[in-house]
Amino acid sequence: MTKPVWLLNGPNLNLLGLRQPEIYGRETLADVVAACERLAGELGLALHALQSNHEGQIVEHIHAAREAASGIVINPGAYSHTSVAILDALNAFEGPVLEVHISNIHRREAFRHHSFVSGRAEGVIAGFGTEGYLFALRRMRSLLK
Ligand code: CA2
Numbered sequence: 001m002t003k004p005v006w007l008l009n010g011p012n013l014n015l016l017g018l019r020q021p022e023i024y025g026r027e028t029l030a031d032v033v034a035a036c037e038r039l040a041g042e043l044g045l046a047l048h049a050l051q052s053n054h055e056g057q058i059v060e061h062i063h064a065a066r067e068a069a070s071g072i073v074i075n076p077g078a079y080s081h082t083s084v085a086i087l088d089a090l091n092a093f094e095g096p097v098l099e100v101h102i103s104n105i106h107r108r109e110a111f112r113h114h115s116f117v118s119g120r121a122e123g124v125i126a127g128f129g130t131e132g133y134l135f136a137l138r139r140m141r142s143l144l145k
Contacts, residue, residue, distance in 0.1 A: 004046035005140050006069040007036055007133070008061055010077030011053040016102075016130075024102050027130045039134050043141040055079055055086065062089035070144055071096040073136045080105075080115035087116040096143040098136040101126035 009029065017028035027035075033049040040047040048069070052058050058079065065072055072093060079086050080101070090097050097120055104127025105112040118124050123139055125132040 002046065002144075003068060003070040004048040005040065005071045005073060005137065005144075006061070006065045007033070007047055007049040008058060008065075008072060008074040008076075009049075009051040010058060010075060010079050011055075013075060013077055014051050014053070025129050032130045032133055035130070036133050036137060039137050043137060045137065045141060045144075047137075055083055058083075059085050059089045062086070062093055066093050069093075069095060071098070071140045073098045073100060073133065073140060074117065074121075075100045075102070075133075076115070076117050080117050081112055082116070084116055087120055090117060090120045096122045096140060098122060098140055098143075099124045100132045100136050102129055102132060103127060 014029055016024055016032065017026050029051060036049065037047050050061050052061065074097065076083065076086055099115065099117050099121040122143060125135050128135060
């Protein structure tokens with residue numbers, strides 16, 4: 001059986017839909033995961049969704065993904081801009097990695113313009129709202145063919 005795609009969401013993304021809708025939209029994380037599960041089903045992919053507010057926990061999830069995931073779609077949240085540890089963990093993962101940002105990080109504060117994860121990712125999607133996760137899943141399907 002094909003391994004699932006892992007959808008990893010980083011810190012504060014559990015608050016989606018509850019605050020700052022002008023930046024992150026009105027959908028909750030549960031809504032986003034449900035939409036991703038629906039699309040994954042249509043694409044013939046299995047999906048395993050996780051969210052953590054803790055850098056080390058995200059690193060542990062990526063380690064577990066080495067055996068259990070075919071690919072990773074990750075929104076590392078603010079850790080995108082700070083975490084060499086998450087980059088190193090992703091470098092130890094052999095499958096495709098796609099990075100998603102709900103907002104257009106390049107149009108925001110300068111400290112958000114650089115992502116450590118982007119240097120590892122096969123592709124980066126930013127500024128398409130929560131639809132970006134769906135675009136990433138479609139691309140992941142192509143990469144896994
Ligand atoms: O645009 C994105 O997806 C980000 O990864 C979101 C991160 C931010 O630090 C990155 O620069 C860009 C923040 C996620 C915070 O999510 C919230 C959602 C609702 C209310 C408060 C925070």
